[in-house]
Amino acid sequence: ECTDGYYLWSHVCALPGLSPETAKYVIVVGRNEYASPKVAEDYVSEEVSNIRSESANGFLHSHLCPIASILCQTKTSYTNVPNTRIVSTSEGKNYIDWRATHFPCTAPTAFFDDGFPVPTYARALNDRYVxxxxxxxxxxxxxxxxxxxxxxxxxxxxxxxxxxxxxxxxxxxxxxxxxx
Known part of the structure; x- marks a missing residue:
């Protein structure tokens, strides 16, 4: 649960797939809450880096390809219904765009049964709209x-x-x- 009136990030990422049809977008809710939008913006880059480097099995999150982070403010503590609103960043946008920034995609390569590599498409999802x-x-x-x-x-x-x-x-x- 997030403290009433606090801010948190929702991170939109591309998830690797073996084809453009199996590559997916996922939203990862941020790991921290912040007392102000300024503090949230100061830590967003670190939060995205942490999400990519942490996971239970060391595979999924490290290969997420960040696309954007959306800042949300809670209206009341979470119960069964989310009560949030999207808050503009200090640049006046509704999100922080990561597509042309310092988070390179590190999508793994999968292999067919015969051992030949199959490229993944998370990078393609990320680059498609740049x-x-x-x-x-x-x-x-x-x-x-x-x-x-x-x-x-x-x-x-x-x-x-x-x-x-x-x-x-x-x-x-x-x-x-x-x-x-």
Missing amino acids: PAVSASAPGVGDDIDDGYVVGSIWVDTTLDDAYICCDNTAGAAVWKIIAT
């Missing part, structure tokens, strides 16, 4: 070999157009315009 920014539109060569995944976003700063990757096949990528 837009590529360029002075031009994407082309067929902006593909999987460059790290783009289906769902990647591209912003053309010259024409102010936004694109989404629909197919990241090497040499034959398909990008659709989604905003102009």
